[in-house]
Amino acid sequence: QVQLVESGGGLVQPGGSLRLSCTASGLAFNYYTIGWFRQAPGKEREGVSCISHSDGSTYYADSVKGRFTISRDNGKKTVYLQMNSLKPEDTAVYYCATDGGCGYYSGSFYSYLEVWGQGTLVTVSS
Numbered sequence: 001q002v003q004l005v006e007s008g009g010g011l012v013q014p015g016g017s018l019r020l021s022c023t024a025s026g027l028a029f030n031y032y033t034i035g036w037f038r039q040a041p042g043k044e045r046e047g048v049s050c051i052s053h054s055d056g057s058t059y060y061a062d063s064v065k066g067r068f069t070i071s072r073d074n075g076k077k078t079v080y081l082q083m084n085s086l087k088p089e090d091t092a093v094y095y096c097a098t099d100g101g102c103g104y105y106s107g108s109f110y111s112y113l114e115v116w117g118q119g120t121l122v123t124v125s126s
Contacts, residue, residue, distance in 0.1 A: 002098070002099070002115050003026055003117075004022055004023070004117035005023050005118070006020060006022050006094065006095065006118065006119060007021050008120060009094060009121045009122045009123075010121075011123045012124055013124070013126050014086060014088060014125075014126055015085060015086065018086065018122060019081065020036070020094055020096075020120060022034060022036070022079045022080075023078045024078070024079075027098070030053060032098045033051065033053050033101055033102060034053075034096060034098050034113075035048075035050030035051075035100075035111045035113050036050065036081050036095070036097075037094070037095045037096075037097060037116075038092035038093065038095070038122075040089075040091060040092040040093075046063070046092075047061055047102070048081070049061065049070040049109075050102035050113070051071065051079060058070050059111075060109060061109045062108075063089075064090075067084050067085045067086075068083050068084070069081070070082075081094070083122070088125060089124075090122060091123050091125070092122060093122075094121075094122055095117055095118075095119045096117045098113055098114075099115040100113035100114050101113075
């Protein structure tokens, strides 16, 4: 059974940083693309970033490009999301997900991933 466990969320002031982690079990991690989504209260789910399994290519939504960095450690079966220059509008529950794909289409980020973690809350507030 595939399981994804997120950690690292919390309360941070605007302009601050957080690093989220997503640790996987029950799958051949090296062969799976992993992505991050977020959902703010009252808003639709938004794809944030993903990292491919094949060559480690990374993809970002425009809203986080230049501020967030996704990376993976296959030996630890973990994907990280380093979030810098955080803004109040980054407040959301962040989920990692796998089993699917992602990329850019006509310059816009897209992702379709089927297996989800339970989420971790990020609150950006002074």
